Amino acid sequence: MKRPQALPRSAYLKDMDNRRVLRRPKQMEAEPTHNLPENVEKALVELKAALGDEWATADDAVTCGYARDQGFKHCIYPDIIVLPGSTEDVAAVFRIANKYLIDVMPYGTGCNTVGLTIPLYGGIIMDGRRMDKILALDKDNMYARVQPGVNYCMLQAEALKLGLRVANPSAPATVSVLSNHLFCNINLMASKFGFGMDNVIEAQVVLPTGEVLEVGPRASGMDPAQVAGFGPDMSNLLRFAMGTLGYVTEMTIRLYSAPAVDLEFYPAYPDDDLTDLIEALYRLAHDNQAREIAHLQNTFYGIFMGDNNKETEAFVDAVPRNNIMAHFGGATEEEAHIKLEYARAQVQEVSDKFFFVEPEMMRDMVGGKLHLDRWNKYFRETVRVQRVRGSFIIGALVNSLDNFYAIEKQMRKVVTDQIGTTHGIFRPDDASAYFQPYHMGRMAYLEFDLYTHQDDKDDFLRAYMGFFRAFFLAQGMGSIAAAGTASLLKGLPGLDLLLPLGQPEFARIMSLAAAVKQTVDPNDICNHRWDYDTGTSNKISMF
């Protein structure tokens, strides 16, 4: 069989190739001292020697994969990608970066959605996916020690074998446990266990100078199960530091027991009014019988439950507007049942308009197409946030339950004026809330999901404006920005400049943080992007 010759390319196309002008997005500071091209070249040679030829590259075919994420930040190519395999490798990268003044951007598994790992002026991206070992799993003391490349799915699978589980974040199961725990995170249904950063016991961090620092119990030669020894515990400095203080190569986190028996109930009502629901939720949280507890409006619920858009739509249509999902664990069926019945009485006492969607009823409602067992596994054990294309989030920590109703109502009003979808899944009035009490009811986390199509410029603008209005309204009514909100602000071009307006203490906190950073990172190479961005915000707040 004769191989057909490729069709001759048109003169026009040939000409295009000849005149091909590469536009590799890249930017430099006005008077650059970091990431100078000649230094990048020298650094690459040394990095290859230190890590092995295969694990450091400046090839565009590789760097292009790190130049964008799904956020709105514009594309910028890093100069070099490295894949360290050990703490020693990480230290070597920092030493070389210091020698040649190359910025280093820490990178876990790369699930960032708001441009936080895109280097502003190039430099090195330190990808943690080669360090993917679960170093320890202690059943008796319920902790795990992990490297940056371990994701929630991997850790959860191993923890469950020992009857333990990880408090999951509301993020895809593919995100790095280490970086997500450090970056605050909002745990799934279980905010009563605290946020991710509340579950960090200790960490090993390679400082930007290349020194290795242990924080937490290990720093004083203790076991992770023990209380940290004498002297200040530096762990908190790393939390929400966004990789500015170094690269965390190992981290020990708390695990929780996975009960032998798990029962769940679904109190719900169709009214679009949260008053009774919040009261019921508060009581359930306060009694602390439920292992997992959250409120989900139907559209939000659908995103979690559906395996695809079709299932999501079926689910959204089938379930009532406001739903509580609560799980009760026990060593025996009887124990879990007693907890559940007690909780049911609590909810009924709040209002008789609640009805309880039994698991069988739930199956019937959705026509048997969805797998309830799988959903429950999801809520109990694993995470798979199935956000439909282009969903958009506003998160807020409500500082007092008394403020919740007004904030929710007003936020909804302003965002539904602005936000909708042109993509066919959700109606414009479907801005949907998701609320969970934090630490047994002392605080609430409210998340709004707004459905947009990110590729649609109109939707982008509406999202932008809706977010803007809702955020400042919530701030004015007693909410503080959750970490996710802050990062989202950073993801929307220009809005990060407004951070100091939303957080009055911002400038002072950032000055202190900058002083700490100066100590551990004298050449200012580690996560330079955060430094540039917040530096600008800081200047604005001085006025």
Add this chain to the structure above:
Amino acid sequence: MKENLTKTRELLSQYREDYALCSKCKICHGNHVQEVNHARFFRNCPSGSRFRYEAYYASGRMELARALNLKEIEVTPQYLHALYTCMECGSCQEQCYPVKQIFPLRVIELLREKAVAEGWGLLPEHAPILKKLEESDNYLGKPQAERDKLIKELGVEDASKEKCGVLLFIGCQYSYKSELKKALGSAVRLLRKSGADVGILGSKELCCGAPLLELGDRDFFEAFGKENIERIDATGAETVITLCSHCASVFGEEYAGFMKASPVHVTQYISEALAKGDLKAGKKAKGTVAWHDPCRLGRRLKVYDEPRSILDAIPGLKRVEFERSRGNTLCCGGGGMAAAVYPEFGLEVAKERVYEAEFVDADTIVTACPWCEEMLQSGIGGRKSKVKVENILTLLEESVGGK
């Protein structure tokens, strides 16, 4: 070729929204998380798990397409390495499509087609493959005349001369490789036992073109497609049975609709015969087997249950599942023509699959794809494992009895 002889041609640019909207959630890197029970078996992208850089996962290959389209980068040797180390197993699409409605596998396939069409694709190592196909009309570069001997050896009809009920499309590997002849014999005998009037094309059977599709040479593939379809149509057969899973996917996805006969994979045909009672497995078998879902048979054609029903019909046989099975199956290492260029990489993937068989305590891996059989056999050698590889048809024939 100018005509669209098989399925409608698509261009990479038609998938622009797919690669532009990839949100880098990284679910393409592994398996469905609710079906993962061990950390090691989360990973399912062969090239990403080995080379680790973003460009070696589907999420990064989407960026390869986008960056090229936006003229941000030139094609470099590493670009080609990232492109041709993909095994096109489709694990990424299995995870991504239901959630995001994005087709990462299709983007990769079309990127390879673009590479060939524009002349910057294919590696020097691919040249011998094309040469063999050009000179011999089969993937192995063997004389076509040897295929005529099979008519006598197998005692089947020459479908190019006599009308037959079902046409067995043997495929290059089963036609020439001596170690696979046993499975071919079993296939013919089982089909006969089930009452089928079997014919083959002999030397008139050409390569189905699967290797060309995998390399992205659609023009050359269509040349084979056109010829095969004409020859199959000329036999007047109503059913074409394929033995190889790569042939099956080409027939199912490309030829179907352009030829008169209906394509079916041999496991589908045999499982139906067992269900109808045309075949009966009576002799007890021993051992614990795990069915390895070939990517092209499973993820592409959704043939998951039929082979399992065949194994379940064999009395005494204990069947276990791989941790990564059905839609989550791990490639054997032989997909996407990657092992032809990077044999060590292919071997690593095969060894991982053999490890998984040991992990689930299977003593035999059963499959129905010559590429899988070959790769897994090398994986067993590489691990010095005691696990065996068997073709499903030979296993069934031992139980059905009679030669």
